[in-house]
Amino acid sequence: MNNVARKTNMDAAAVLAAAPYPFLVLSTDLTVVEVNAAYLKTVGKTREEMIGRDVFSVLPADAKDVDNERALRASVERVIQTGKPDTIMALRYCMSRQTPTGPVSDERYWSLVYTPVLDDAGHTQLIIVNPIEVTELYAHEKEAAPADAHRDFGLLTEGNILKRGQLLEESHRRLAEERARLHRIFEQAPGFVYIVQGPDAVYEIVNEAGYQLVGHRELVGRPAREAMPELEAQGYFVLLDQVMATGKPFVGREVHMEVQPVPGGPITEHYIDFVFQPLFAADGSVSGVFVQGNDVTEQKLAKEALAISNERWKLAIEGTGDGVWDWNIQTNEVTYSKRWKEILGYAEDDIANRFDEWEQRLHPDDHDTALAELHASIDGQPYYSEYRLRCKDGSYKWVLGRAEVVGRDPAGKPTRMTGTMSDISQKKEADELIWYHASFDSLTGLPNRRLFRDRLAQEVKKAHRTGTEFALLFIDLDRFKDVNDFLGHDAGDLLLKQAGERLLTCVRESDTVTRPGGDEFTVILTDLHGNAHVENIAEKLIASVAMPFRLKEGVAHISASIGITMYPADGADPEELIRNADQAMYAAKAAGRNQFRYFTRFMQEEAHRRLHLRRELRKALRRGQLYVHFQPVVDLRSHRIAKAEALLRWRHPKLGAVSPAEFIPLAEESGLINAIGDWVFMQAAPWSRRWGAQTGQPFQISVNRSPVQFLSKQNSPDWLTYLDKLGLPGNSISVEITESVLLNATSLVAETLLQYRDAGIQVALDDFGTGYSSMAYLQRFDIDYLKIDQSFVRDIETNAGSRAIAESIIVMAHRLGLKVIAEGIETAGQYAILDAAGCDYGQGYLFSRPVPPDEFEQLLASVPAQGGSGAAGRLHFRA
Numbered sequence: 001m002n003n004v005a006r007k008t009n010m011d012a013a014a015v016l017a018a019a020p021y022p023f024l025v026l027s028t029d030l031t032v033v034e035v036n037a038a039y040l041k042t043v044g045k046t047r048e049e050m051i052g053r054d055v056f057s058v059l060p061a062d063a064k065d066v067d068n069e070r071a072l073r074a075s076v077e078r079v080i081q082t083g084k085p086d087t088i089m090a091l092r093y094c095m096s097r098q099t100p101t102g103p104v105s106d107e108r109y110w111s112l113v114y115t116p117v118l119d120d121a122g123h124t125q126l127i128i129v130n131p132i133e134v135t136e137l138y139a140h141e142k143e144a145a146p147a148d149a150h151r152d153f154g155l156l157t158e159g160n161i162l163k164r165g166q167l168l169e170e171s172h173r174r175l176a177e178e179r180a181r182l183h184r185i186f187e188q189a190p191g192f193v194y195i196v197q198g199p200d201a202v203y204e205i206v207n208e209a210g211y212q213l214v215g216h217r218e219l220v221g222r223p224a225r226e227a228m229p230e231l232e233a234q235g236y237f238v239l240l241d242q243v244m245a246t247g248k249p250f251v252g253r254e255v256h257m258e259v260q261p262v263p264g265g266p267i268t269e270h271y272i273d274f275v276f277q278p279l280f281a282a283d284g285s286v287s288g289v290f291v292q293g294n295d296v297t298e299q300k301l302a303k304e305a306l307a308i309s310n311e312r313w314k315l316a317i318e319g320t321g322d323g324v325w326d327w328n329i330q331t332n333e334v335t336y337s338k339r340w341k342e343i344l345g346y347a348e349d350d351i352a353n354r355f356d357e358w359e360q361r362l363h364p365d366d367h368d369t370a371l372a373e374l375h376a377s378i379d380g381q382p383y384y385s386e387y388r389l390r391c392k393d394g395s396y397k398w399v400l401g402r403a404e405v406v407g408r409d410p411a412g413k414p415t416r417m418t419g420t421m422s423d424i425s426q427k428k429e430a431d432e433l434i435w436y437h438a439s440f441d442s443l444t445g446l447p448n449r450r451l452f453r454d455r456l457a458q459e460v461k462k463a464h465r466t467g468t469e470f471a472l473l474f475i476d477l478d479r480f481k482d483v484n485d486f487l488g489h490d491a492g493d494l495l496l497k498q499a500g501e502r503l504l505t506c507v508r509e510s511d512t513v514t515r516p517g518g519d520e521f522t523v524i525l526t527d528l529h530g531n532a533h534v535e536n537i538a539e540k541l542i543a544s545v546a547m548p549f550r551l552k553e554g555v556a557h558i559s560a561s562i563g564i565t566m567y568p569a570d571g572a573d574p575e576e577l578i579r580n581a582d583q584a585m586y587a588a589k590a591a592g593r594n595q596f597r598y599f600t601r602f603m604q605e606e607a608h609r610r611l612h613l614r615r616e617l618r619k620a621l622r623r624g625q626l627y628v629h630f631q632p633v634v635d636l637r638s639h640r641i642a643k644a645e646a647l648l649r650w651r652h653p654k655l656g657a658v659s660p661a662e663f664i665p666l667a668e669e670s671g672l673i674n675a676i677g678d679w680v681f682m683q684a685a686p687w688s689r690r691w692g693a694q695t696g697q698p699f700q701i702s703v704n705r706s707p708v709q710f711l712s713k714q715n716s717p718d719w720l721t722y723l724d725k726l727g728l729p730g731n732s733i734s735v736e737i738t739e740s741v742l743l744n745a746t747s748l749v750a751e752t753l754l755q756y757r758d759a760g761i762q763v764a765l766d767d768f769g770t771g772y773s774s775m776a777y778l779q780r781f782d783i784d785y786l787k788i789d790q791s792f793v794r795d796i797e798t799n800a801g802s803r804a805i806a807e808s809i810i811v812m813a814h815r816l817g818l819k820v821i822a823e824g825i826e827t828a829g830q831y832a833i834l835d836a837a838g839c840d841y842g843q844g845y846l847f848s849r850p851v852p853p854d855e856f857e858q859l860l861a862s863v864p865a866q867g868g869s870g871a872a873g874r875l876h877f878r879a
Ligand SMILES: Nc1nc2c(ncn2[C@@H]2O[C@H](COP(=O)(O)OP(=O)(O)OP(=O)(O)O)[C@@H](O)[C@H]2O)c(=O)[nH]1
Pocket: 443, 476, 477, 478, 479, 480, 481, 482, 484, 488, 489, 490, 491, 492, 493, 496, 517, 518, 519, 589, 593
């Protein structure tokens, strides 16, 4: 080597050594003859470790790769052969490096440029190896045209230093673009970004949001402590140091921060969410911190304001006395307010924030409904639910719950519900009281008409569902009006009260007794075992009412008539059943009261007939369809006609003869009896005069007077005036009354009877023996005659009881100074017994049927009245 050359070589060696790019000089046998500092740094070796060694033996262990070695040898071979530079593009090395989280194997790519140093003969003497890292470039190429990447590199390995330079330039340009793009992203990012580097945390990058947060001050290139001194006391630098030291990120949420954008200016407060992310150097050490986050001041303040307003609402609601609850549906946690707990008598700590604290306190009867209503409201129904909750002392309280879904997840599923609880126990009590008064009769405490209707409707539904039958009984007290009229309304009230109590004792608890009004009661009998069961109870009910009622004013006697209708046989709905029971009851009344009647189709027809008859009866008097027959009353001793009973008859042109037993009650109920009764009297009186004249002595005719007639004042005196007008003495008429007139006699009755006595009108007590047969009345009211009811006379020959009764009536009446008339004598045997018993008078078919006046007159002519002369005047009895 000449001097110049040597000098040149030496200069070259100095240049190589100083070059910032790694260089390695190889001999043609691939021994390392020179290496510069940059290369040593890249491979992490000392000069001594490399010089004089085979290049493949000193390459980093990770770089040793069979394919790589083959490519390298081939390239060197080409340089030696051709004396031209050669390039290997993108040789892949996997090099491991240490990081805080352990060794990481990096995939890196290198280009190797081999440049020959030729001797004068043009032969390759030395080879300069120049490695260039192309990892990023390779990645770009691959991204741009993955399929072609390898081909391009393949071409490059053919050796083209120009192309390599272009590639490097391109790579740098792209990197610069990428950096600019990142910058723009940082700049425009809505959140703040700061990047600080080095132990002093020097700001390297700050975006616009970052400046907005802390004010536009000088940051980049300045250490954080110096640029933002106000953060010192707030602990931010401690955090930075911590992240730098540990390499662990730090996350802050809603952290309070105060900054002074202008030195000496006002301090602004912020709340920020942020992340301190460590940045690592190539050697794995922490080189800086990437700070990224958001200013959440507004949200935080809004949230606080909401919380305050929620709190205010809670206070406002609780001020009304309501409790408040807040239910997190997802966690099933419920927050109950203090007042909520107070309503149930609990202290703040007594109740945990659990759903079951509410659920387990629900009244067993309300549990299912309350839960169902709550779940329905979760599904969108408005929540308004009344139920009972158990209090601390074990009692139950009625509350009203109202609530609303206040939170939903993105899918719309409810996540939160808030509600109130009002104490409505007092309102409920008031409601119950109102309900009680609206549903129960205050006098008897029994369900009233409204509740009766409800219960009946329920029974119909239940029986329909279960396929069972039940009975509806209508009970109406007989002639209850008389109790009021004779004993006073208070006594009537007391009797009704006692009657209600008695009825209750006759039925089972499952049956219902009500008082729809007046003197009317109903009984609903369920769980029946045949009609006999119903009849037994009806009998019991009748018997219980028939027992004397002890009232303040004295003892009252009354009876009851019962109408019975059956579900479903007689009616399918409440209305029909009520109508039918009423008709059946009416039938019981019409049949003589103090008894029960079933409703049947036949009864319904009867009801129609009655209605028709009542209409016709109104016209009967005007149309001359009524007439009077007379039946002789015979002196049993003398067999002479002592007097006559006037008996009303009705012959309807279409219906024919209508029985008095049928139309008299209709006349009584309609009030027609007053006019009819007077008419009968007016008919009888002239006949009395005529027959009196015929027989030469006053001829008494008895006229029936209904209790109804006693209650109407107007007619009583008229009879006397009428008799006066006819010039008849009072005893030409006797009045027949029934026992019930005396039983509940008012002063009006007493007065009328007194007037009769004063006028000489005699009084006969009809149907004696069938009612109460009270002796006391007989004396008190100056009765003249007792008429033994024909039911005793009918079986007097065969029934010892009837005979005994008849005989005792006769004895008793005589003791009291009364005469006795036996009704319905049909046989000589009956006559004989009565005569033997001392009965005074008799009437019946044995002597004569009731006959028209002209016939009676003939009878009278042939058989003169008592006191008349001649044996011919005796009635001849048919045997
Ligand atoms: N004391 C009292 N009487 C009442 C009450 N409600 C209704 N009444 C009376 O009860 C009587 C009912 O009479 P009715 O049922 O029509 O007739 P009755 O006298 O019982 O005769 P019959 O039913 O035909 O046997 C009427 O006089 C009413 O004024 C009450 O709460 N207390």
